[in-house]
Amino acid sequence: MAEDSFNADELNPPEWLNAQFITDVLSAHEKASDLQITNLSFTPASAKGDHYASIMFRAKVDYKTQKGSFFKSLIIKTMPVEEGVKKDMFADSPLFKTEIGMYAKVLPEWERILREINDTSKLYVDCIYHSLEPRQIIIFEDLVEMGYSVVRSRYLTREEICSAYSKLAKIHAISMKVIYERPDFLKEFKYGIFYVPGLMDSPIINAGMAPFIDLLSRIPELTKYRPYFEKIELHFKDRLRDIMLEYRTNPKPGYNVLCHGDYHSRNMMFKYNKETGGFEDCMLLDYQGCNVVPMAVDLMYSIYMLMGTEQRCGELETLLNYYFSVLLETLKKIHYQGTMPTPHGFWAEMKRHRYYEFLLLSTFLPISIGLRSHFMDLDDLMHDEKTRKKCYQLTDFVEETKVMLARFEKAGYFEDL
Structure with a gap:
């Protein structure tokens, strides 16, 4: 390259x-x-x-x-x-400490629990060295040498997404069991990517709502949604903080899990058989954003950062229901003694945390489409306002916005804002 x-x-x-x-x-x-x-x-x-x-x-x-x-x-x-x-x-964020804790403590324990039910799923690549002082560093075995690769030139297939969801569902399920039986085990995992200093005041969070509202103003069939987002804009950051802090500061009945926190297609690698071409495995990477929050955080993020247009617009519910089926199956196998999640409860949780999805649609999706479908430069997208605004002119983003807002409306996302 x-x-x-x-x-x-x-x-x-x-x-x-x-x-x-x-x-x-x-x-x-x-x-x-x-x-x-x-x-x-x-x-x-x-x-x-x-x-x-x-x-x-x-x-x-x-x-x-x-x-x-x-x-x-x-x-x-x-x-x-x-x-x-x-x-x-x-530099001063807790991300490295979190990731070291995941590789040194949590993921080995999660795999031990899986082995007890004869599940051979591999949740992480071996870490051979880590340190926080005098410098932050982690060293891993190279997955490329084991036949894995990152998918860059295309969106993921349905098979690849299902494999990734299967791994995530098992991680979530085991965390539910551990939170129920040994809540102190995960007490230090309370800093996700939203705790990065300055992130809540950065363009990553703040720069999307205004051009998104402008988009709603200029597309006739979307103007009906403008009043909703003008209202959402006033307090969406406070709602985001509430979601990320809920488990620790204001616990409510819901499905809290150890979330990955940055669950997108570049944070996983896939392996295919060299001789047959058949799919073999998905390996999740970059556990630095892990923290205990509602499971909707990972799943909503995955809609916009893992799925491609085809899946978002045509298979979203099918794929999320697949995740949920693996979650339930794993909870039963590991003898989870808490209240078992229900399909109704699952979708109610997605609606309850809708403010996170409002952010993802208005701010993350245009950048993702600009980066992955139109090969825009990441640094320009992150730091240049003119480049970001171009994303809101992209036809594929506009068409997807129509589909997603119709889904929001059908699911009752705009009720009681």
Whole structure:
């Protein structure tokens, strides 16, 4: 890939990321004090648009010990060195601590529970090193070497989405059991991506509602929705905070789970059989936004950041019902003793947290379509107002907006605003 296909801060690794550092990491992991690196190279580990809160490198390492010569490919995730918006926004956030807790504590326990019911699902890639001091860093085995890849040039297939939903449903189900039986186990997982300093006041949250209302004004069949969104605009951020804090500050009957928090198509990789081409597995990634919130948070996000146009407009209920069926099946198998979720309760929860979906439609979907269907630059979409506004002129966004608003109206989203 050309250099402009990568994030600029991933073209050159920081000075500390060198042969001595990798030697120390692998020596400890392999329990081989005599380990020597014979060849080492670094390249960017992701393309533009794959992620935003960190930088990632791929280290290809040839090394030898008294047992012989070996090769490993490692994925190294850390924070940017240079000053800038990304570093300023994410350096003091809890995201790395959250992700380390997920890989070191939560996900191994979740897999242990699955193995007790003879479920062999793999929920995470092996983490071989992590640290918060003197720098924030996590090192993983390279999924590309295991046959996995990120889907970039197309939207996901129905099979891929169902596989991703199956993994998510199992994670949610086990968290419901643990919250019911051992609520303190997840007490530190209370900081999702909405706790990133400055995020609630950033263009990511604030820049979408005004051009969306302008869109409603200029499309005759959408003008009836303008008064609703003018009212929504007045207090939608307060409602978002309420949703994200509800479990800890104002608990209500509902379906609270350990959410992924950033559940989109670039935060997962897929594996197909090299010989037959048959689908084999989906692996979820980037657990840095995990926190205990209503399950609707992950599911609403997935509608706009995981599904493509075809699924959003024609298969949304079918796909979410599939997720729900796996959730129920898993809860039964792991002997969940709490009140079992119901289909009626599930859709009522989606309606109750509709303010999050209002944000996603008005602000996240136009950016997602601009990025994925029209290949706009991520940095421009994040920081340039003129580029963002172009997204609201896109015909495919306008047509999807018509479909989604009709669904909102049918589901009663505009009642009692």
